[in-house]
Amino acid sequence: MLTYSPCARDGNSNGEAAKLGCRVLTLADRLAKHSESTDGLTCTFMTPAHRATAAELLVLMVEAGMMVEEDVVGNVIGRYPAARHNAATLIIASHYDTVRNAGKYDGRLGILAGIVVVEELRRRNVSLPFHVDVVGFSEEEGVRFSTPFIGSAAMAGRFNEAVLNQRDAEGCSLGEALRQTGGDAASIAAIRRPSPLLGYVEVHIEQGPVLLHNGLPLGIVSAIAGLERYHVKIRGVAGHAGTVPMSLRHDAAAAAAEIIALVEQRCSSVPGLMGTVGQLQVPNGAINVIPALCELSLDVRAGEKHALAAAVADILTGIGAVARRRGVTVETEKLVETAPTPCSPRLQKALAAAVARQGVAVRHLVSGAGHDAIMFGGLTDIGMLFVRCGNGGVSHSPLETITAEDADLAVRALFDFLINFESG
C-alpha cells in the first residue's frame, strides 16, 4: 500500500523531503476542482470546467515566469526560453482533459511536472541552451466527440478536419464547440509547432501495475504499443443440450473458448505482447441450447511491429484451425490497426541516465495505452517517463493515485534530464 508522506499539501511544512512532488500533487488537487460534475472529476473538451482548467494552467505558467499562449483548439503553451532566441525547442507535454469520473493525474501529471520543473529552473536561475515549451493539450481522451488526440494532433499538424463534423451526445459538433476559440479548419491548420524541434518528452502515470509490481517509482517507455482490433463472429449449429452428443456438436461458444485460450497463450509467450477478449457474448443464449452464434472482440498490442504482426497472424491462423476442426465458420473483421510508436533511443538513454542519477533502478517498459506522444512520432524524437500508480495500477477512476515521493522523483529526474540534455 502506497501512502502519501506528510508534505506542504497537507498543511504540514516539514515535508521538505518530497517538496517538488508535493507541489505537483497540490496543483493536481487544484486543477481537479474544475469539474463538470459536483462529485468526482470530469473535464471534457471545451466545457466550462475545461476552460477553467486551461485558465488555471495559464496562471500557473505565468506565475512560473513563462511566456504563455493558448491556441485555437485550447492547447495551453508556456515557454521557458533559451537565452538565444532562435534556439531549438524541447516540448514537455501531456493533456488536461479527462475521462468521466476520472483520476487527477492522468495527463495532468505531465503538464504539472513540466511547470514545477520550470519553477525550479527559474528558482535556481538555470539557463538552458534550448527553449522548453510546456504544453497542456486540450484533448486526448476522445470522450466528448469520440475523437481522441484533438489537441496534440492539431499541434503536430495531423488534425483531420473531417472530425469537425463529429457530434457530442447533445448533437453539438466539434466545429460548433470550437467557435468560441475561433477554431475553424483554416486556423487549426495554421497552428504552428515550435521549430526547430529538439524532441518531445511526456511524463505520465503508468496506468498499469508493472512498476508497482516491480517496486519501482519510475520507468522509461521503450515504445507506445501498436494495436490491432477485430470483431470475431463464430457461427456453429444450434442444437438441444440434451439430444446432440458431444461428438456431433458444432458449438460456437466452445469454439470461442478455444480462441480465448489461444489468444491468452500466444500473447503470454512474448514480454510486452498483450491480447484481450474484452467483449464476449452468446446473443440470446438459452441454458438448454447449444450456441449457434458467439461474438467476441480481440485486442492485440505490442511495442514492436513485427511482434504484433506475428502474434496477430498466429492468432488468425489458429482461429482458422479451430473453425475447420470444429466445423464452425468464423468471420473476423478488422476494426482498428495502429503501428507501434518507438521512443527515440537517444531520449530513452538520456532519461534512463537521469533516472539512474536519482538512485532509481532503470526499467524500460512498453506503454500499452496511447498517449499524445504518438502524434509527435516521426516529427521529432519522443521520450516518455512513466510514474508508478498505486491501487494496483488503476486509472480512469477516482482510485487513481500516485505518491508525493514518486512525483518528486519524476520532477527531479526531468530536471536532471533537462540540465544534462545535449542539445547539439
Next chain:
Amino acid sequence: MLTYSPCARDGNSNGEAAKLGCRVLTLADRLAKHSESTDGLTCTFMTPAHRATAAELLVLMVEAGMMVEEDVVGNVIGRYPAARHNAATLIIASHYDTVRNAGKYDGRLGILAGIVVVEELRRRNVSLPFHVDVVGFSEEEGVRFSTPFIGSAAMAGRFNEAVLNQRDAEGCSLGEALRQTGGDAASIAAIRRPSPLLGYVEVHIEQGPVLLHNGLPLGIVSAIAGLERYHVKIRGVAGHAGTVPMSLRHDAAAAAAEIIALVEQRCSSVPGLMGTVGQLQVPNGAINVIPALCELSLDVRAGEKHALAAAVADILTGIGAVARRRGVTVETEKLVETAPTPCSPRLQKALAAAVARQGVAVRHLVSGAGHDAIMFGGLTDIGMLFVRCGNGGVSHSPLETITAEDADLAVRALFDFLINFESG
C-alpha cells in the same frame, strides 16, 4: 438427405409400401392445421387451437373404434379394450401441445402411432389380453404457463396444485384457463389413471442426430437423462487491455473459457454424458478492458445418476481449481436438479425384439430431452421408442421432419410389440 416416399398423403395411391407411416404423416398434417398462428404451428395449452386439436384427436379415436374420454386438464384418452373388462392396461401416450413455431411430430407422433396401431388392430380383428389406452397429453412443453408436464403429471397423480397460480404472458392463471374444463385442484386430484397398469410406452421423435448419424430409423431409449443446471458467475479484476501484462491479469473471460473447455472435455469422456454452456456473457464488455465479470450457464445431463453426479462433481472441482489458479472468484448457483429416469429393462427388451423383427438393427440410446414418460417412472414400467429425425435431427422448428418409411417402421414395431407383449 431423407425424403418422403410417394404415398397416399401426396394423393398418390401407389405408396402401399409405407401405408401405416403415410397414415401417420397425413394425420400429423391434419392436426397441424389447428394453430394459434396463421403461418407455422403453435398449439399451447387451452387455446382454441389446442381445444380443436383435442377434438380432432377424439374424432380419430372414435373412428378407430375406441372408447373415448377427456379429463379436466384436457388429456384425451381412447381405449382399445381387452376382452376381459378387468384386464390390466398398457398406456401408449405422448403430448399434443407444441412449442411456438413448432414441428408437426414432436409429441403428436406418439399419439398418432397409437391411434394408427389401434386402427390396424381393429382392421385385423386382433384381440389383446390387456386394455390399450392411447393418451394424448394436453401439455408437456411448458410454454404458456412456464410449467411443463401438466397433462401427464395430472394423470400420474403428480400434479402440484401450486402451479394453478402460474400466469401466462397476458396474466391469465392456469387455474383460470382450466375453468372451461372444470379443472380445479380437487377435480385434478381426482383424475384416475388406469389400474392395474401394465406399463407405459411412448413413441417419440428423437429430437437429435444420433439415429440419423448412425443410419437407423428406430432406437430404444435406455433412460431419460437426469440433469443439473447451474448459473456460474466469475469475478476477476478489470484492467486496461494495454497496460496490464498477461502475467498480472485476473481475467474473468479467460477463466470462463477454461471452464467451457473443462465442461466439454469432461462430458466428451463418457458416452451418454452431455455438458453445455448455452449462456455466456461479459456484461457491458468493452474491447479495451480486461473483463471483471463473466457469467455462464451450465447444463449437464446423463442417463445414469452416478455418471451425472461424478461429472458435476469433477466440473465443480475443476471450476474451483481454475478460480484459485487465476485469482478469480466463482459463484455457482444450482438452478435445477432432476434424477435420470431409467426405462424398464423388460420393456426395452420387448421393444428391441419388436424392432429387430422389422429387420432393423437395435440401438439403445439415452434421451437427453425430457418426456411425459418421466411422470410415470416409478409408477409403472416405462419404455420409449425413438424415431429418426431428418434435417440433422432438428426439432422445435418447422424444419422438424420424419419419413413415411420411418413412421411406418415405428407403427409396425409398436404393433409387433403389442401382439407379442407378455401381459402376465
